[in-house]
Amino acid sequence: MPDLSRPDHLPNRRPDRQPRHPSWLPRQRRGTTPQMIGRYPDYDVLDAVDTWDEATKKVVLARLEPPGPLRFFTPDEEPVLRALCDTALAQDCQPRIPVAEMVDGKLADGKLDGYQYADMPDDPDTWRLVLGGLDHTAVQSYQTGFARCGAAQREAIVAQFAKGRLVGGAWDELNVTRAWSVVMRMMLAAFYSHPWAWNEIGFGGPAYPRGFMRLGGAGKQGAQVREPFEKPGATSEDPVQIVESWER
Amino acid sequence: MGTFWRGILKGAMGPRENDSRYLLDVHSRDLPGEATMARYRDDDEVDLVIVGAGAGGSVLAQRLARRGWRVVIVEAGPFWHPDEDWVSDEAGSHPLYWTQKRIIGGADPIELGKNNSGRGVGGSMVHYAGYTPRFHPSDLSTYTDDGVGADWPIHYEDLRPHYEQVEAELPVAGQDWPWGYPHRYPFAPHPVSAAADRLREGALRCGIEMRVGPVGIVNGTFGNRPHCIYRGYCLQGCKVNAKASPYVTHLPDALAHGVEVRANCMALRVEIAQDTGLARGVVYTTESDGAHRLQRARYVAVAGYSIETPRLLLASVSTRFPHGLCNNADQVGRYIMVQGATQAAGRWPDELRMYKAPPPEISSEQFYETDPDRGFARGFSIQTVSPLPIGWAEHVLADGHWGRALREYMRDYNHWATIGVLNELLPHADNRITLADEADQYGQPVARMDYTLGDNDKANMAYSTKVIIDILDAAEAQDVLTIQRFAHLIGGARMGSSPDHSVVDANQRTWAVPNLFIADGSVCPTQGSANPALTIMALASRLAQQMAGGAAMNNTSRKCSYAV
Ligand SMILES: Cc1cc2nc3c(=O)[nH]c(=O)nc-3n(C[C@H](O)[C@H](O)[C@H](O)COP(=O)(O)OP(=O)(O)OC[C@H]3O[C@@H](n4cnc5c(N)ncnc54)[C@H](O)[C@@H]3O)c2cc1C
Numbered sequence: 099m100p101d102l103s104r105p106d107h108l109p110n111r112r113p114d115r116q117p118r119h120p121s122w123l124p125r126q127r128r129g130t131t132p133q134m135i136g137r138y139p140d141y142d143v144l145d146a147v148d149t150w151d152e153a154t155k156k157v158v159l160a161r162l163e164p165p166g167p168l169r170f171f172t173p174d175e176e177p178v179l180r181a182l183c184d185t186a187l188a189q190d191c192q193p194r195i196p197v198a199e200m201v202d203g204k205l206a207d208g209k210l211d212g213y214q215y216a217d218m219p220d221d222p223d224t225w226r227l228v229l230g231g232l233d234h235t236a237v238q239s240y241q242t243g244f245a246r247c248g249a250a251q252r253e254a255i256v257a258q259f260a261k262g263r264l265v266g267g268a269w270d271e272l273n274v275t276r277a278w279s280v281v282m283r284m285m286l287a288a289f290y291s292h293p294w295a296w297n298e299i300g301f302g303g304p305a306y307p308r309g310f311m312r313l314g315g316a317g318k319q320g321a322q323v324r325e326p327f328e329k330p331g332a333t334s335e336d337p338v339q340i341v342e343s344w345e346r
Numbered sequence: 347m348g349t350f351w352r353g354i355l356k357g358a359m360g361p362r363e364n365d366s367r368y369l370l371d372v373h374s375r376d377l378p379g380e381a382t383m384a385r386y387r388d389d390d391e392v393d394l395v396i397v398g399a400g401a402g403g404s405v406l407a408q409r410l411a412r413r414g415w416r417v418v419i420v421e422a423g424p425f426w427h428p429d430e431d432w433v434s435d436e437a438g439s440h441p442l443y444w445t446q447k448r449i450i451g452g453a454d455p456i457e458l459g460k461n462n463s464g465r466g467v468g469g470s471m472v473h474y475a476g477y478t479p480r481f482h483p484s485d486l487s488t489y490t491d492d493g494v495g496a497d498w499p500i501h502y503e504d505l506r507p508h509y510e511q512v513e514a515e516l517p518v519a520g521q522d523w524p525w526g527y528p529h530r531y532p533f534a535p536h537p538v539s540a541a542a543d544r545l546r547e548g549a550l551r552c553g554i555e556m557r558v559g560p561v562g563i564v565n566g567t568f569g570n571r572p573h574c575i576y577r578g579y580c581l582q583g584c585k586v587n588a589k590a591s592p593y594v595t596h597l598p599d600a601l602a603h604g605v606e607v608r609a610n611c612m613a614l615r616v617e618i619a620q621d622t623g624l625a626r627g628v629v630y631t632t633e634s635d636g637a638h639r640l641q642r643a644r645y646v647a648v649a650g651y652s653i654e655t656p657r658l659l660l661a662s663v664s665t666r667f668p669h670g671l672c673n674n675a676d677q678v679g680r681y682i683m684v685q686g687a688t689q690a691a692g693r694w695p696d697e698l699r700m701y702k703a704p705p706p707e708i709s710s711e712q713f714y715e716t717d718p719d720r721g722f723a724r725g726f727s728i729q730t731v732s733p734l735p736i737g738w739a740e741h742v743l744a745d746g747h748w749g750r751a752l753r754e755y756m757r758d759y760n761h762w763a764t765i766g767v768l769n770e771l772l773p774h775a776d777n778r779i780t781l782a783d784e785a786d787q788y789g790q791p792v793a794r795m796d797y798t799l800g801d802n803d804k805a806n807m808a809y810s811t812k813v814i815i816d817i818l819d820a821a822e823a824q825d826v827l828t829i830q831r832f833a834h835l836i837g838g839a840r841m842g843s844s845p846d847h848s849v850v851d852a853n854q855r856t857w858a859v860p861n862l863f864i865a866d867g868s869v870c871p872t873q874g875s876a877n878p879a880l881t882i883m884a885l886a887s888r889l890a891q892q893m894a895g896g897a898a899m900n901n902t903s904r905k906c907s908y909a910v
């Protein structure tokens with residue numbers, strides 16, 4: 099494992115702006131994370147569920163229910179939707195946060211963000227056009243649908259999408275840069291509302307009525323101070339050496 | 347009260363003529379008095395009907411109810427029951443925001459929704475961050491001083507007593523304030539978190555002074571309002587009652603003095619009597635039955651905030667006002683403003699866990715005023731912020747990351763701290779609210795907001811971004827991620843000294859309709875680089891004073907009503 103006090107694992111600090119393959123990360127030992135990787139292997143935000151208020155508990159725990167059948171997207175669109183969600187969020191194996199279903203639910207319930215660009219269709223139509231556009235580009239470049247492309251091919255297409263560079267087919271009905279922001283923001287809002295993602299990143303989760311006392315400002319321990327229920331992030335030290343150093 | 351006494355009595359004084367803090371219940375977050383609230387009939391001509399139970403509307407109602415006025419507030423959103431309705435969760439707070447459709451255009455369209463406005467009893471302050479700075483005196487004379495923006499038809503001295511009163515009501519906690527009109531706060535500053543502390547170190551090394559606060563968050567106890575529990579969910583609604591919003595600071599007292607808040611009622615137009623040209627009341631519709639009702643009133647005040655207020659006026663067409671109410675000079679909806687709100691995040695070796703403590707912590711107004719050496723007029727302020735995971739994901743996305751790279755930055759969340767700016771962006775006539783061709787579920791045309799940055803705005807934003815990145819560098823951040831964004835709304839029905847260039851006069855009375863007032867952020871001709879809520883409340887407080895005393899209805903003093 100790299101030394102995490104240094105920033106060398108961060109994409110902007112690497113030559114190609116790409117991170118290493120996440121296989122260097124520790125496996126999750128407690129609770130669940132997407133793909134069972136994370137930086138806080140012994141932390142499970144759900145351990146604190148008894149300290150949450152009822153209203154919050156209801157909303158958060160509902161996200162752990164088995165994801166429902168799609169209501170907004172059609173069976174034809176489903177494989178493209180899943181392929182996009184997996185690629186854009188790098189969910190390449192189970193367990194997955196059910197982003198496709200969460201996005202579908204929002205669109206089916208009309209829970210939109212409250213604004214629409216003057217040069218864009220509304221969000222539900224934007225989603226449909228994006229899925230159509232991805233298939234169009236995949237066929238043009240790789241002679242097969244987006245969902246049937248290999249991972250590297252899908253990543254190449256999404257990379258162009260992120261740069262707003264896709265043209266032809268449904269893309270011509272969209273401002274591609276804005277479409278990227280519309281779909282990404284909806285996927286991210288789904289992914290990072292899920293307790294498994296909080297485990298992966300070591301987020302404290304709902305904090306009412308308990309709150310926090312140890313803010314880490316001025317004080318002897320400074321930023322090192324932690325609430326008893328917060329688990330430290332994984333470090334590069336060899337645990338055997340640490341224990342041996344105590345014994346010495 | 348003098349600054350000296352404010353210092354001596356810090357934390358020990360409450361406001362006069364507002365008992366909200368005692369009316370609240372220690373065991374429940376509900377707005378006390380809902381069950382026993384006064385109810386008025388539609389055909390009962392009340393003294394005042396207000397559209398919108400937000401920052402401006404609630405303060406106006408509370409003040410005038412204390413003077414014996416019979417007041418009804420018509421509010422589009424729900425009557426909150428925070429214990430059940432609000433959650434300690436980002437995505438789950440979606441119902442707090444104004445998410446009804448709006449169209450955004452112009453060269454720099456502004457993303458609205460959760461970022462800009464709220465819907466429901468308490469208005470946008472229910473989920474505002476909690477920074478409560480004052481405007482500087484110079485904000486009221488930018489045209490005279492720098493040839494940009496506009497001059498206000500009132501002076502800082504008109505507002506100052508109201509600033510002091512509202513600061514005591516929220517109550518504001520912070521260090522002594524050296525910038526603008528120097529002043530002290532009624533409550534002591536909150537402790538500083540690890541993340542904000544790191545940023546302050548960086549600022550100090552750059553020679554930038556930062557101070558703790560000012561925030562409308564209880565430090566200590568305040569009547570029945572408890573101390574903040576530092577849980578960090580201020581932008582999701584404070585389930586603790588520590589953070590100020592009209593829901594806890596003014597509406598309890600308003601209800602106790604006979605105000606009716608009629609929730610889930612969307613105002614559709616201000617009804618004008620065609621013979622007299624006076625407002626007769628407000629036509630509204632309820633979600634439950636869709637019927638249109640007219641609440642009659644002697645006076646009408648619109649306080650729907652910078653998009654909905656112009657929209658309501660523009661939709662109120664009649665033979666007297668074929669282009670929308672008060673819009674015969676084509677001023678309604680113009681000069682709408684947002685603030686540049688770029689944020690830069692820095693990375694450190696240790697875990698700072700920025701989700702702890704309220705997002706608003708420390709700020710600086712050192713760059714607030716014009717400095718000719720910078721090459722642009724007016725300035726910006728600097729404030730710490732701390733996004734929760736979804737906000738952090740949007741930040742990482744904005745720096746161009748997705749897929750594995752995004753996940754990598756997200757996993758690093760606990761090592762980051764975030765600092766932001768608020769740029770004073772100047773008012774431009776073509777940045778405006780109009781009505782789009784589409785209608786909402788009530789048949790009301792939806793609002794369209796066009797926004798384009800000017801050259802001064804762009805120069806300001808570029809300069810300020812460099813300053814915050816310098817702060818991160820000075821604090822030895824190992825990596826930096828930046829997001830360019832906008833925050834706050836203001837203007838759209840501005841005050842001025844002539845009907846040709848403004849919608850309301852110095853007393854926020856519309857030039858066109860003698861008994862119609864505007865009581866929200868849309869009246870501000872400029873915005874400074876301070877967050878607007880405190881000023882909106884102070885303006886409403888002043889408006890109430892002018893209405894109660896009759897000065898606001900006096901036609902002879904219309905052009906100029908400077909304090910003497
Ligand atoms: C995320 C966020 C963070 C913010 N942070 C800060 C901060 O830190 N400091 C700060 O000073 N400010 C902040 N603000 C801004 C601040 O909340 C607003 O400027 C302020 O609340 C505006 O006051 P207002 O009275 O003009 O309108 P609002 O408080 O928005 O009230 C308007 C009310 O009118 C209702 N309404 C609108 N149209 C109608 C209609 N047709 N019929 C009936 N009712 C209607 C709305 O539902 C709403 O309740 C923030 C805002 C947001 C969204």
Ligand code: SF4
Nearest residue numbers: 574575577578580584
């Ligand atoms: S941090 Fe404090 S003010 Fe903010 S929501 Fe929590 S208790 Fe309320």
